[in-house]
């Protein structure tokens with residue numbers, strides 16, 4: 001059972017998970033997790049290595065479908081629609097619920113094409129002028145436009161690690177997502193590039209529902225307003241980030257945030 005902090009104001013759920021369990025073969029990696037993901041706050045998932053944060057995050061846009069042994073039980077809804085229903089268009093779902101990975105993974109294409117690819121395949125821009133506008137808007141929103149506007153034909157892989165990660169965020173933004181899932185997006189970055197991504201998360205907050213998995217308690221405290229603490233596949237405690245960090249209800253949460261394990 002998850003302990004929910006009492007002074008949590010009600011929010012509208014963009015996504016809502018109910019009794020979600022995730023298995024790899026016979027092994028249960030996530031055990032009956034229920035949580036609502038709002039648009040107006042950044043939600044952080046924290047917890048020791050192997051507790052299931054990434055597994056649960058990946059279940060929110062059916063990224064687990066790519067792992068043959070993975071199986072999801074329970075329900076996950078996006079705007080009240082079950083994302084695991086058989087008629088769900090998974091490619092469209094992953095545009096609505098975008099994902100940014102630990103290691104920046106730009107396509108081996110130009111900066112322009114990295115951004116234009118999604119809008120092209122989803123038919124979100126008609127003609128070159130409109131596509132140019134989408135590319136510029138997405139790069140601006142990701143705080144990268146000024147750095148790359150004169151080199152849009154250069155390869156995305158030629159950018160620095162931090163720029164590549166902002167390019168990946170711009171790529172996610174380009175298809176007009178409603179939710180952005182970030183799986184330790186700064187773990188491969190230096191402190192300056194990390195600070196830029198954190199600023200970007202603050203800028204994007206409110207426009208998209210954002211969920212971030214992080215190993216850094218400082219990062220969770222800086223970027224999120226809601227925090228869920230996971231341990232051994234269970235969501236132990238959930239609440240406002242300030243409450244989780246200053247007044248944890250569970251000993252396991254307290255031990256983790258004070259660095260006693262993990």
Ligand SMILES: Nc1ncnc2c1ncn2[C@@H]1O[C@H](COP(=O)(O)OP(=O)(O)OP(=O)(O)O)[C@@H](O)[C@H]1O
Pocket residue numbers: 024029047048049050051052053054055056067069
């Ligand atoms: N593809 C897979 N096949 C089998 N087991 C897996 C797979 N991916 C993860 N697991 C197992 O599921 C459990 C949860 O892993 P997961 O990567 O979700 O945890 P995590 O909290 O994100 O860890 P970390 O912080 O180290 O990234 C672990 O026991 C892990 O070994």
